[in-house]
Amino acid sequence: MSPAWYKSTEYRARSAREPRKVLEEFGVHLDDVVAVRVWDSTAELRYIVVPERPTGTEGWDEEALAAIVTRNSMIGTDRDLKIEAA
Amino acid sequence: MDGIHDLGGKEGFGPISIDPDDNPFHHDWEERMWAIARSGALGGDITIDWFRHSIECMVPSDYLAFRYFQKWCTTYLMLLVDNGTFTMDEVQSGKTDRSAAPPAPLSLDDALAVNRAANYSFEVECGAAPLFKLGDTIMTRRHMDSDHTRLPAYARGACGEIIAHHGAHLLPDKGVHGIHEGEHLYTVVFTAPELWGEAADPRDSVALELWESYLVPG
Numbered sequence: 315m316s317p318a319w320y321k322s323t324e325y326r327a328r329s330a331r332e333p334r335k336v337l338e339e340f341g342v343h344l345d346d347v348v349a350v351r352v353w354d355s356t357a358e359l360r361y362i363v364v365p366e367r368p369t370g371t372e373g374w375d376e377e378a379l380a381a382i383v384t385r386n387s388m389i390g391t392d393r394d395l396k397i398e399a400a
Numbered sequence: 401m402d403g404i405h406d407l408g409g410k411e412g413f414g415p416i417s418i419d420p421d422d423n424p425f426h427h428d429w430e431e432r433m434w435a436i437a438r439s440g441a442l443g444g445d446i447t448i449d450w451f452r453h454s455i456e457c458m459v460p461s462d463y464l465a466f467r468y469f470q471k472w473c474t475t476y477l478m479l480l481v482d483n484g485t486f487t488m489d490e491v492q493s494g495k496t497d498r499s500a501a502p503p504a505p506l507s508l509d510d511a512l513a514v515n516r517a518a519n520y521s522f523e524v525e526c527g528a529a530p531l532f533k534l535g536d537t538i539m540t541r542r543h544m545d546s547d548h549t550r551l552p553a554y555a556r557g558a559c560g561e562i563i564a565h566h567g568a569h570l571l572p573d574k575g576v577h578g579i580h581e582g583e584h585l586y587t588v589v590f591t592a593p594e595l596w597g598e599a600a601d602p603r604d605s606v607a608l609e610l611w612e613s614y615l616v617p618g
Binding site: 315316317318319321322323324325326327328330331333334336339340348349350351352353354355356357358359 | 407408409410411413414415416417418419422423424425426434448464468521522550551552554566569570585589595596601603604605606607608609610611
């Protein structure tokens, strides 16, 4: 199920309008070259984010890669996967 | 309806409370509410559109003050009075004279089957050809007079571009009245300055799924 913060008034009000500030609160700092597209899901379609593969994971198999994926990275509020978590 | 539920883009809210323990529940009754709702025991006549609209009908001050699952509890209570499961007298007294044995608990397999059955596609057949195609520029309607719409207030009267067509999906604006009809559904992208003004970051955008009747040619 979705985390409590996902259902909070603050997240619902702010995430579409000021996604960069919201991401900062999750510890995500974006480079200037990065554009943000917010997917505000208004129909019965659901999306997951496929997180970017971190450098240093060359040759990892599917199981090892899956182990470093976080729930928040699939929502979009966690960007840089930590390879030491594996 | 233009209710308090339509929070997207409203300003003045503070930091997001991110629970380091990541617990989705903060009270035992919230777990029970979730479990009852997922069990399918509350009746199949409550559709997602009707449930959402019922929450939208909450008094605005309650809507903002009630916790998420408290909204669920209050709304289910209202719906169950509405469909005759309880009377208001029973709700007020907290007791019922009718003996109702709780249903036998579901096996894990049966519970999983109930959940799988609840995950169905809302895509349906629709006789009409789509009015729009990928790359079209559209305007969203300024006013939605339906009782339950999925067009957020922040995206009214705005210019966007269609980037996907999903076939026809059940239209919530009609579903809330018990009319289950499909209408073409699109993903529409709006630039951040179009929605939030010139001070917004021009690199950024918002994507929304919008039904055909929410749109006019741009």
